[in-house]
Amino acid sequence: MVDSSILPLELDNVSYEIDGKRLVKNVSCCFEAGRSTLVIGPNGAGKSLFLRLCHGLLQPSSGLLRWRGSDGQTGQRQAMVFQRPVMLRRSVWANVGYALSVKGVSRAEREPIINRVLQCTGLSRFEDIPATRLSFGEQQRLALARVWALSPQVLFLDEPTASLDPPATHQVEQIITAIQSAGTRIIMTSHDLGQVQRLADEVMFLHRGRLLEQTAAEQFFDCPQSDLARAFTRGELLWWHRKNPLHPPGISKEISR
């Protein structure tokens, strides 16, 4: 069974607001197949909301979001790992099994898939343990195993290594790379610029709900196009712009490709 790709994903002037507050503002961009995108930006920039919009958990208040290759069946071909992993109150094994059962995979077919992903994420020895008993890092790995089992075409990851120690971060990055090399399009957020450099083909910079920049990774780190991105990559605090409002309306045009 060969799935036709649901990519590219195209956002046209997408905004999202709650109680009249615009939290994602006029984002237009496109995710092509075959690369990995890292979304960066300060806390509260709207990265998590942006991923939820793309994943379809939230509906844009205005604007258009299209899976160009889709036949309308996108839900089964994309997956997401959340900033805080949600563990079902079942065994590690059953957590993966559940995801497969929702996807409609038969019992007999689940077995080898579950074994494989648990092995690849180093969780086999925990398979009988309640998932809620795992450490935070192990839970994050289980969340990855769960989506890996689904072999999605597109995988959204929301800060999968936040609050993990360096070895665990390394492990998770390896898992992500493995998932990617199996053909999954990665779109993830991160605060770890080293990680961005290691994993990204493409970088998106979000700030206060606006997309300020979407460029190839090397270019982003060599010479970011917006001042804010430059300041961010240098590790400078981003509070100074409040005094001199910095984003003229044209700025998103400046960075859109």
Added chain:
Amino acid sequence: MRFFSIVGLIVSLGFAVAVNLAHGAETFITLASTTSTQNSGLFDHILPRFMAESGIEVRVVAVGTGQAIRIARNGDADVLLVHHRPSEEKFVEARYGIDRKDVMYNDFVIVGPIADPAGIRGMSDAALALSKIVSASAVFVSRGDDSGTHKKELGLWVAADIEPTVNSGERYRETGSGMGATLNTASAMSAYTLVDRGTWLSFRNKRDLAVMVEGDARLFNPYGVILVNPALHSHIKAEAGRRFIDWLTSTTGQDAIASFRIGDKPLFYPTTR
């Protein structure tokens, strides 16, 4: 999903057991009767004998006479055994029941605290005794539940020409419950009350209560048995019901009633003696 099928299995099993328990005996009839008869223990004494002879189980629903008559009128019982002649006659007159027969009798007694604040001990005029209770401002506990005993008591108040409910909640306490609960109240309050002798003799929580008044002809307490009219309700087990009524009024049944005693005292006297 397996979980749900297990639950379903348990539930249906439970229902099956419940239904089974309900229909354990091959034939049974439902008898609507009064708490006073049940509490006396009479049914435990005579019904096993009838069952042994006939193979028919008698299931007793014991409530107040008023409610027993309503249950029978709705067709929820096959046979009615109560103790209030006027209600019974009205029941038969209205064609709700047929074949009314006298079964047994005993008598009511007025019981009260041994201290006897109203000074009625040994009297045989029940109406006079009631008026003495009122004039002594002593407490009287009434069933207040439309039962045969309650109706009898109300008749005595009429005979005494007293309206007891003017003291309602004070010296006239209407419990609105069965004979046992009313006796418990009376013994807890050291109050007077009217009770049938059967219940009185078998009652276990007498404390300082004792019989004060007995022997008045107006305290006569006859029990009648009636078959619920099968013409009104097709499901009435008329044949089995008739057999029960015939047995009760037969020599064997009457002997069984007479042989029910607590100590050496009979609680009920068969009508044919």
Added chain:
Amino acid sequence: MNDFSDAFIAAFSLLIQLDADLVEIVALSLTVSLTAVLSAAVIGMPLGAALAIGSFPGRRMLIIAINSLMGLPPVVVGLVVYLMLSRSGPLGVLGLLFTPTAMVIAQLILVMPIIAALTRQVVEVLWAEYEEQLRSLGATRWRALPTLLMDGRSQLLTALLAGFGRAIAEVGAVMIVGGNIDHATRVMTTSIALEVSKGDLALALGLGIMLVLIAVAVNGLSWLIGSPGQDRLLRSKRGGGYGRQQYPAARTR
């Protein structure tokens, strides 16, 4: 006041003698109440879960209604069921009055709102945690419902026990629809009421003590089954029924 010591002696001798009548009464009590609680759970748990995660017109009204039904007086329920099941009532042809089935129905009506309301609360909390994850996995609300019930099972057990507590302790409704018929519909609570009306307070209290002991036994048993440490579903791979016990070969790795 020897009533209390008498009661304990009575309870103790009841336990020791364990006569057939008592066993029958206890068995019927358990059968009726457990059947009622389980049937109530079969209806009330999905209903409660639907109220927690659903969005349909009248949902709020239904929640208020269910919550208020929790306080339904048993006697009223008994009366309504009596009128329904009476030979002169709409369901009279079934001939269910004065049978254990009638008692199950009455207790089911009493218990269902409790189970539904508590389930709604449990599932609502769990849904807040699970919603995005389940939707992300592609689960519809319909699919999420059994998942939430399954994963909330340890708290839902409390709902079941609350329902069981009300059912087994209830006397007003079963007295009316069951009739307290010896060897047919006599349960623990109605025998207690009967012994009280016979004035045998010690025996009544003794039966009451037995009732408490049974409640303790049932609760203890469910605790043994339901405590997280003992949760087989949680521990085994089959947790949630996604087992692989059918594939023993896979285990030898």
